[in-house]
Amino acid sequence: MSLRILKPGLLDTIQDRGRFGYAQLGINPSGAMDLVALAVSNLLTGNAAGDAVLEMHFPAPALCFESDTLFALAGADFDARLDGQPVPVHAPVLVAAGGILEFRKPVSGARGYLAVAGRFGLETWLGSYSTHLAAQAGGFRGRALQAGDVLPLRRQADYTNIIQGKNSWVLPWKANVSGLYPSGDTLRFCAGPEYDYLTSESKKRLETARWKVARQSDRMGYRTEGPALTLSEPLELVSAAVVPGTIQLLPNGHFIVLMADSQTTGGYPRIGHIISADLPGLAQMGPWVAFSLTQVDLESAMEEKYRQAQWIRQLGWGSFFNIRKFITSI
Amino acid sequence: MQEEIKPAVLPCRIYPLGDSALSIDWGNRIDEATNRQVLTLWDRLRRARLPGVSDFVPAYSSLTLLFDANELRRRFPTQSPYTKMREMVEHALADPLESSTVLGRQIQIPVCYDPAMAPDLPALAARSGLTAPDIIQLHTAPEYRVFMLGFLPGFPYMGTVDERIAAPRLAQPRQRVPAGSVGIAGVQTGIYPLESPGGWNLIGRTPLLMFDGQHTAPTLLQPGDRVRFYAVSLEQFYQIQSGA
Numbered sequence: 001m002s003l004r005i006l007k008p009g010l011l012d013t014i015q016d017r018g019r020f021g022y023a024q025l026g027i028n029p030s031g032a033m034d035l036v037a038l039a040v041s042n043l044l045t046g047n048a049a050g051d052a053v054l055e056m057h058f059p060a061p062a063l064c065f066e067s068d069t070l071f072a073l074a075g076a077d078f079d080a081r082l083d084g085q086p087v088p089v090h091a092p093v094l095v096a097a098g099g100i101l102e103f104r105k106p107v108s109g110a111r112g113y114l115a116v117a118g119r120f121g122l123e124t125w126l127g128s129y130s131t132h133l134a135a136q137a138g139g140f141r142g143r144a145l146q147a148g149d150v151l152p153l154r155r156q157a158d159y160t161n162i163i164q165g166k167n168s169w170v171l172p173w174k175a176n177v178s179g180l181y182p183s184g185d186t187l188r189f190c191a192g193p194e195y196d197y198l199t200s201e202s203k204k205r206l207e208t209a210r211w212k213v214a215r216q217s218d219r220m221g222y223r224t225e226g227p228a229l230t231l232s233e234p235l236e237l238v239s240a241a242v243v244p245g246t247i248q249l250l251p252n253g254h255f256i257v258l259m260a261d262s263q264t265t266g267g268y269p270r271i272g273h274i275i276s277a278d279l280p281g282l283a284q285m286g287p288w289v290a291f292s293l294t295q296v297d298l299e300s301a302m303e304e305k306y307r308q309a310q311w312i313r314q315l316g317w318g319s320f321f322n323i324r325k326f327i328t329s330i
Numbered sequence: 331m332q333e334e335i336k337p338a339v340l341p342c343r344i345y346p347l348g349d350s351a352l353s354i355d356w357g358n359r360i361d362e363a364t365n366r367q368v369l370t371l372w373d374r375l376r377r378a379r380l381p382g383v384s385d386f387v388p389a390y391s392s393l394t395l396l397f398d399a400n401e402l403r404r405r406f407p408t409q410s411p412y413t414k415m416r417e418m419v420e421h422a423l424a425d426p427l428e429s430s431t432v433l434g435r436q437i438q439i440p441v442c443y444d445p446a447m448a449p450d451l452p453a454l455a456a457r458s459g460l461t462a463p464d465i466i467q468l469h470t471a472p473e474y475r476v477f478m479l480g481f482l483p484g485f486p487y488m489g490t491v492d493e494r495i496a497a498p499r500l501a502q503p504r505q506r507v508p509a510g511s512v513g514i515a516g517v518q519t520g521i522y523p524l525e526s527p528g529g530w531n532l533i534g535r536t537p538l539l540m541f542d543g544q545h546t547a548p549t550l551l552q553p554g555d556r557v558r559f560y561a562v563s564l565e566q567f568y569q570i571q572s573g574a
Contacts, residue, residue, distance in 0.1 A: 020396070135483045135548075275348070276399075
């Protein structure tokens with residue numbers, strides 16, 4: 001009942017929804033960059049939406065299932081192969097012990113998620129399974145996975161009757177995620193507390209220019225490239241709260257968007273916040289991907305977050321009944 | 331969306347920070363009276379166990395609540411989650427914030443100011459026209475307030491330092507600041523709990539663990555604590571560090 005890392009990827013970490021209740025100590029929540037993919041991969045395997053999963057970047061790892069396992073991939077499509085055969089994203093897959101999962105090339109998205117039925121047998125740190133890289137705590141030994149690491153699985157149903165000598169079995173349903181990500185490359189934001197310090201040209205530019213994700217972008221934040229923005233007067237701010245999605249204007253006129261590993265506080269002007277519903281879309285944009293920004297009001301932002309949650313709820317119910325029906329039908 | 335609230339001794343503004351957070355802001359300042367308001371309200375709201383609130387970020391002159399708008403919507407389906415959150419906060423602000431309830435702990439922190447651990451002490455001396463012993467004396471004299479923690483797990487923002495040793499951040503931040511480094515930025519003094527990049531003027535290092543992931547209370551300091559530094563030699567530094 002375990003999963004062995006044969007070859008590590010660029011950055012493979014265990015993540016769940018994040019660690020809450022410790023921000024007053026400077027301990028940021030961490031958690032999956034793409035919370036939609038976290039939920040979808042889990043629900044497809046019958047787990048709870050917020051269970052711990054493996055978050056992967058490209059190059060992605062090669063891993064071996066050491067027991068019969070039901071798993072699902074979500075988020076990025078890295079051209080997954082199970083013993084050489086293509087495996088779809090957003091569908092549950094049964095694999096017999098010994099199956100090897102590899103990823104050949106980045107087809108779409110920047111972060112892939114692997115959930116396994118029965119959950120990983122790890123310890124929580126401060127109430128969460130998420131890996132906190134800076135604190136070297138949480139997840140699997142507080143670090144990214146390495147070759148030879150063995151992730152134990154907590155419990156496992158008996159799939160012997162279902163597998164019946166096959167190596168793998170892609171179950172016959174898929175999650176429809178079309179309504180869970182932004183449809184184009186436009187991300188929505190709400191004005192931040194220092195938005196009104198932008199000059200009117202800069203306000204306009206924010207919504208008319210094309211922005212590019214810069215290479216120096218990671219789980220802490222996305223740097224961007226595009227025309228410089230200016231403030232109508234200089235601002236000296238004492239440190240105050242920032243959250244994932246906060247758009248901070250740097251002294252050089254470029255902005256960064258804070259992501260899952262963001263600090264809890266910062267001192268740069270907070271000109272806006274990418275809405276929660278669009279953060280998974282941003283998390284799937286790798287370096288050099290271009291996007292636009294458009295402003296929405298707070299009520300629409302909360303409405304979108306709610307709509308997204310409802311979609312995920314529906315998907316969870318559908319998945320639950322499918323899995324139950326499938327297992328009892330055999 | 332941003333209007334003045336009357337009571338609470340000092341005036342404050344309430345505004346959203348994206349669709350999942352709300353800030354109460356007493357103005358952009360570093361002073362003890364303001365920070366006491368922040369921590370008193372934090373204490374009050376924490377006890378109130380408001381629905382949907384997952385985290386608090388107390389800072390110098392602002393308090394931020396992180397909340398789950400969907401959770402609020404499930405509980406109060408007829409109201410906008412932000413409006414509901416704001417109402418609950420305004421309710422808590424209706425009574426004056428008497429700061430006597432929040433008393434920080436007193437904590438003594440050893441600091442080694444040996445040149446080997448104080449790379450920016452010479453520049454600070456040159457800048458201020460003071461000698462290294464003067465600077466050490468001025469840095470160890472006051473009792474500092476931990477206004478907030480942020481930047482890194484367990485990083486305390488303390489102050490305020492004597493104007494004579496206040497100094498702007500380095501123009502070129504260091505790629506690697508060792509864990510335990512004690513620095514000055516403006517009138518603030520802080521301690522790097524972990525090795526990290528950083529731009530504060532480093533004037534010493536503490537052998538104490540500011541952050542310990544093995545502990546259930548993982549940071550040495552909390553907001554509102556009162557800190558006094560005392561100078562130790564290089565030898566004492568290593569003794570303390572090794573637990574002798």
